[in-house]
Amino acid sequence: xxxxxxxxxxxxxxxxxxxxxxxxxxxxxxxxxxxxxxxxxxxxxxxxxxxxxxxxxxxxxxxxxxxxxxxxxxxxxxxxxxxxxxxxxxxxxxxxxxxxxxxxxxxxxxxxxx
Numbered sequence: 456x457x458x459x460x461x462x463x464x465x466x467x468x469x470x471x472x473x474x475x476x477x478x479x480x481x482x483x484x485x486x487x488x489x490x491x492x493x494x495x496x497x498x499x500x501x502x503x504x505x506x507x508x509x510x511x512x513x514x515x516x517x518x519x520x521x522x523x524x525x526x527x528x529x530x531x532x533x534x535x536x537x538x539x540x541x542x543x544x545x546x547x548x549x550x551x552x553x554x555x556x557x558x559x560x561x562x563x564x565x566x567x568x569x
Contacts, residue, residue: 466547467551468500468504468505468508469508469511469512469517469547470544470547470548470551471490471498471500472486472490472505472508472509472512472518472534473512473517473518473536473540473541473543473544473547474493474544474548475489475490475493476518476534476535476536476540477536477541477544479535480533480534480535481533481534482523482525482531482532482533482534483502483505483506483509483531483532483534484502484531486500486505486509486534487500487502487505509534512534512540513534515539515543516537516539516540517536517537517539517540517543517544518534518535518536518537518540519534519535519537520532520533520534520535521533521535
């Protein structure tokens with residue numbers, strides 16, 4: 456059973472989008488698919504959440520966008536991570552690892568005492 460956007464922690468979508476974009480530029484629909492693939496289909500990104508997140512990332516200078524022709528000869532906006540976005544992603548990944556390690560410590564303790 457996959458996790459939908461509502462199940463993700465606040466701010467996680469930005470980090471996931473940046474990480475997926477670190478693989479290479481892609482259009483929005485492809486980005487949603489890439490996140491699904493990278494998560495082994497555990498995460499399903501809602502288009503209605505993804506595009507506003509991408510606009511926010513663009514406003515912050517972490518993502519740039521340009522019109523290109525897609526593989527099926529349609530015009531689409533392709534998103535790419537910027538240097539600033541890579542630096543931000545690095546910080547967010549470190550925070551994520553710290554937070555998940557802390558949660559795992561609590562869960563491990565609860566299981567050991569239970």
